[in-house]
Amino acid sequence: MTPFSPPLTIQALGDFYRTIDPDRGPDPLRETLAAVSRERFRRIDRYTQLALIGSGRCVGDTGLASDTGLYIGSRFASLSNTITVHQQMVAGGSVPKPANFINTLSNSAGYYVARNLGLDGRNLFVSRQDASLIAALQLAVADLAGGSIRQALVGVVDESSMPLEEHRRRLDVAPGTPLGEGSHWFRVSPHNRRASAEDSEPGLATLSHLATLANEEALSDWMEEASADGAGIWWPEQDTDLPAPVAHLPRYQAGLACYPAAMGGAIVRYLEGGQQHPLLLLAPDGANRYHGVRLNPAR
Amino acid sequence: MARQARIAATGMISSLGRGVADSVRTLMATPERQAGQLVLAGFDEPLSVPYHGVEGGPDDAGERLAWLLDQALAELFERAPLSASQRAGMPVFIGSSCYGIGMGESRYRQQLAQSPASAMPLPLDGFGQISRHLQMQHGLTGPDFSLNTACTATANALLGALTAIRNGQCDRALVVGLEARNHTTLSGFHGMQLMATDTMRPFDRRRDGLVLGEGCGVLLLEADSVDSGACYLAGGASNCDTYSISASHPDGSSIASVMAAALADAGIAGERILAIKAHGTATPLNDTSEAAGMRRLFHELPDFFSLKSALGHTLGSCGVMETILMEACLGQNRLPASTGFAEADDALQVAPMTAGREAEDGSYLLNFFGFGGNNASLVLNRRSGP
Numbered sequence: 115m116t117p118f119s120p121p122l123t124i125q126a127l128g129d130f131y132r133t134i135d136p137d138r139g140p141d142p143l144r145e146t147l148a149a150v151s152r153e154r155f156r157r158i159d160r161y162t163q164l165a166l167i168g169s170g171r172c173v174g175d176t177g178l179a180s181d182t183g184l185y186i187g188s189r190f191a192s193l194s195n196t197i198t199v200h201q202q203m204v205a206g207g208s209v210p211k212p213a214n215f216i217n218t219l220s221n222s223a224g225y226y227v228a229r230n231l232g233l234d235g236r237n238l239f240v241s242r243q244d245a246s247l248i249a250a251l252q253l254a255v256a257d258l259a260g261g262s263i264r265q266a267l268v269g270v271v272d273e274s275s276m277p278l279e280e281h282r283r284r285l286d287v288a289p290g291t292p293l294g295e296g297s298h299w300f301r302v303s304p305h306n307r308r309a310s311a312e313d314s315e316p317g318l319a320t321l322s323h324l325a326t327l328a329n330e331e332a333l334s335d336w337m338e339e340a341s342a343d344g345a346g347i348w349w350p351e352q353d354t355d356l357p358a359p360v361a362h363l364p365r366y367q368a369g370l371a372c373y374p375a376a377m378g379g380a381i382v383r384y385l386e387g388g389q390q391h392p393l394l395l396l397a398p399d400g401a402n403r404y405h406g407v408r409l410n411p412a413r
Numbered sequence: 414m415a416r417q418a419r420i421a422a423t424g425m426i427s428s429l430g431r432g433v434a435d436s437v438r439t440l441m442a443t444p445e446r447q448a449g450q451l452v453l454a455g456f457d458e459p460l461s462v463p464y465h466g467v468e469g470g471p472d473d474a475g476e477r478l479a480w481l482l483d484q485a486l487a488e489l490f491e492r493a494p495l496s497a498s499q500r501a502g503m504p505v506f507i508g509s510s511c512y513g514i515g516m517g518e519s520r521y522r523q524q525l526a527q528s529p530a531s532a533m534p535l536p537l538d539g540f541g542q543i544s545r546h547l548q549m550q551h552g553l554t555g556p557d558f559s560l561n562t563a564c565t566a567t568a569n570a571l572l573g574a575l576t577a578i579r580n581g582q583c584d585r586a587l588v589v590g591l592e593a594r595n596h597t598t599l600s601g602f603h604g605m606q607l608m609a610t611d612t613m614r615p616f617d618r619r620r621d622g623l624v625l626g627e628g629c630g631v632l633l634l635e636a637d638s639v640d641s642g643a644c645y646l647a648g649g650a651s652n653c654d655t656y657s658i659s660a661s662h663p664d665g666s667s668i669a670s671v672m673a674a675a676l677a678d679a680g681i682a683g684e685r686i687l688a689i690k691a692h693g694t695a696t697p698l699n700d701t702s703e704a705a706g707m708r709r710l711f712h713e714l715p716d717f718f719s720l721k722s723a724l725g726h727t728l729g730s731c732g733v734m735e736t737i738l739m740e741a742c743l744g745q746n747r748l749p750a751s752t753g754f755a756e757a758d759d760a761l762q763v764a765p766m767t768a769g770r771e772a773e774d775g776s777y778l779l780n781f782f783g784f785g786g787n788n789a790s791l792v793l794n795r796r797s798g799p
Contacts (some may be wrong), residue, residue, distance in 0.1 A: 241540035
């Protein structure tokens with residue numbers, strides 16, 4: 115068994131993405147949320163709104179089985195709410211308000227998504243910088259292989275915050291870099307090559323070769339296994355310097371601004387664009403490691 | 414025989430002591446621990462909270478986080494001196510409620526003092542701070558999972574490590590839990606009016622809330638197909654109760670459900686549970702739901718106790734820190750008393766152990782519940798010989 119197998123079949127996807135207008139800032143989400151959420155929630159923050167919108171668009175009217183696991187990845191989780199709490203507490207000397215404090219907990223969004231979709235099973239939040247989607251998928255694969263769940267709803271969610279120049283410093287990107295935010299969701303199940311057409315949904319694509327790579331040498335080894343004829347590469351779009359082992363591959367760019375959840379947005383856009391070739395997606399984590407996955411569109 | 418997950422080595426630092434043995438010694442010897450009072454500076458009104466903090470260590474938030482991790486890991490690596498390649502290859506499951514939030518507070522406070530015009534809240538990537546330290550200082554460069562599910566974070570980390578070992582994804586996995594003092598958490602719980610006046614009294618009629626605790630616990634789980642004498646993580650489960658974001662359903666149904674799922678995962682019947690380490694936060698709501706859940710599942714309730722009155726509530730790291738204490742107690746064939754309890758609450762219809770007692774080989778259930786509806790139960794199986 116390879117560390118993170120079997121491959122996953124993407125049965126459904128859905129998301130929300132916006133490039134942030136430097137003058138207006140992030141758009142209000144209330145109407146977008148009302149159109150997709152099954153329940154109306156009070157006192158939720160923007161991060162939870164994003165999670166509800168993306169997951170709601172992925173699931174639609176489908177009923178999910180109770181043995182569905184929920185996995186949310188994010189670099190910053192409830193960013194704007196936590197910023198407010200720190201401004202009030204550190205700069206203003208105020209004790210956090212209970213609703214604000216509760217929303218700083220990273221798994222608050224998971225609670226509301228579970229409640230909205232009627233899920234009561236495994237419900238995890240995980241963070242790994244810009245590779246948080248990979249971490250969430252790795253957890254889902256392990257639980258699927260172990261049999262504690264039958265399918266998984268996996269999302270990656272990161273919000274932007276104002277002022278943008280401050281958020282660029284937080285992300286350690288160049289002044290003026292366009293910023294975005296997004297909530298990208300996938301309903302996945304174990305890929306079963308031997309399943310008959312009657313007992314398995316065909317799926318939109320498979321995700322395979324999930325890996326955490328300690329250095330460039332490990333990335334080269336992974337490339338030998340994961341690469342395929344016609345495969346392209348996705349790497350954070352504002353970063354011009356691809357790692358040497360993948361620099362020769364045709365680069366796919368989804369037209370996304372800079373935000374930590376961008377890998378999820380690239381997967382959605384690649385599939386919605388009708389692409390046929392495999393796509394390798396890689397994210398660095400600021401500590402010399404790489405985190406990768408291969409996307410194989412269904413033909 | 415299926416792959417089993419043996420607790421191969423542990424390390425911890427807590428308000429009870431430096432090292433596992435020291436912590437267990439204090440736990441067993443102290444009938445009731447009084448928390449200290451921690452004064453939080455920088456608030457409009459004077460604010461002091463009861464706290465089970467770790468003695469000593471640096472005051473700087475970043476240095477303290479690193480110190481807590483290094484202390485606990487030094488103990489673990491002394492018991493299990495892993496090679497560089499073994500360290501580099503194993504997955505690391507991290508759980509915490511704070512991660513680098515204290516570092517973010519501290520840096521923002523410094524910026525406000527030095528150059529307020531350019532001061533920026535949350536100036537760093539808090540979730541990555543523990544993992545980065547583990548990579549840079551300890552060579553732990555394998556897949557890392559920084560989990561945050563409130564007070565079940567390291568219970569879920571233990572479940573993740575157990576699953577990876579059972580699946581054959583790895584032969585060993587490290588679980589890391591850390592809770593370092595910070596103003597966000599302490600003032601947040603104060604604002605929610607969840608803090609005890611002075612001491613925690615789990616399941617007691619007079620209980621009035623919790624006392625937070627500081628510490629770090631690390632646990633190495635290894636695959637073991639030999640039926641040897643050791644403590645095994647035999648199974649577990651987690652679920653999400655959507656009754657309320659801040660409390661489990663008071664009828665105990667979701668808590669009974671997660672305990673039943675943990676027993677099923679471990680392949681044992683409830684009658685074989687010798688004792689329960691309750692979550693036991695001494696808040697009115699938690700203890701009501703947990704008591705109802707235990708009554709609902711067990712026809713005859715096993716002995717149970719809470720460790721939090723002695724250790725403090727270490728939030729996201731309580732899963733691994735309390736598991737480490739349990740493993741060490743079972744290694745001495747002893748169970749601790751549930752400190753802080755004296756007067757039964759008729760509404761709960763249950764009462765915890767008021768004295769320590771001998772522990773036999775067999776299975777023990779450990780409960781952990783958190784905000785966001787997250788519930789987890791683990792089963793430990795202690796065998797003193799093959």
